Amino acid sequence: MAFFLYISHKMWQEMAKYGRKLVEHGLVESNFGNISVRAGDKMLITRSGTALDEITDDNVVEVEIQDTSSLDIIASSETVVHREIYRQTSALAIIHAHCPYAVVESLLAGTGEVIVPVDSEGQYFLGNIPVVGGGIGSPELAENLADALSKHKGAVVYSHGTFAPGRTLGEAYIVTTQLEHSCRVKYLYELAAIKK
Template sequence: MWQEISRIGKKLVEHGLVESHFGNISVRVGNKMIITRSGCPLDEVTEGNVVEIDVDNPCSMDIIASSESIVHREIYKNTSALAIIHAHCPYAVTQSLLNDKNSLVPVDSEGKYFLDEIPVIKGDIGTEKLAYNTADALGKYKGTIVYSHGTFAAGKILDDAYITTTQIEHSCKIKYLYDMAKK
């Protein structure tokens, strides 16, 4: 499983969706999740850079897991997700800072078709508030943007979450360029 996390981590960095040491990836396996460790460079994921933790309850391994493991845990407990990607997509972060609404409506046809709208939620990094708000949004949408922090996308497999992450970033980039051209 760590090999799939590694493959997706490399793609995220290669395509500019995260800087190497920011963001995290997890996969649910039964009542456990395999998640990247805190500070793990996503383009260098190895077997030693992931940790298995319990989905239902905090455990001793949480201390070395990603600081966003609380968010991943809440998503797994409250949605049908089996894979989650949290990325610090630059245009998504920018759009969250420019947008004073609770959602972003894509202007591009693919974004409208695949995403409809993208909720913009609030909550500090690694907090219960962020965990609750993210799980709530991902119960209704494929992905969400956390104000000034990045995206969370969920799917049945990592490729689903990756596609949603790329679509959110693409739609945010198009919206940014479109809004700038209108000025």
């Protein structure tokens, strides 16, 4: 039991570290977005309404991955989505952010389409970025994202934000930053091309 409490303590501290980074770098507004980490057949996920730059152990909820939990009611509204991604992929951590350029590019591309990076890093590291649809925290969104993330490094939910899985929160954070960087470069490049 002491070992699990130690692991749980380290996990929420990692979640707090990356929550601060997301807010500091403008990848999410403080009270939006969510973070989770898989721990065996459970996950730790931020509570609904948690300010990501102020995560403490009280802002993190442990819920089941295979089944719903009585704590789902206080967990993030996207718990069902994180749960399905863990069920269908090898992800051990997930970051959901509201990256502004990624949201804009999703609006320009449309649901069911892909965002094609124009920068070499995005082409190499991400490839095509799927834009998926579904209501916030809905089973439809959960299924669409889990399917997309079983084939791609990251995805953007139409008009909503990015989902990035990883083996660690650090890896999920890198995918999040790359998604936003590639979408920003694409937007600025296409804006400049129009003005030529």
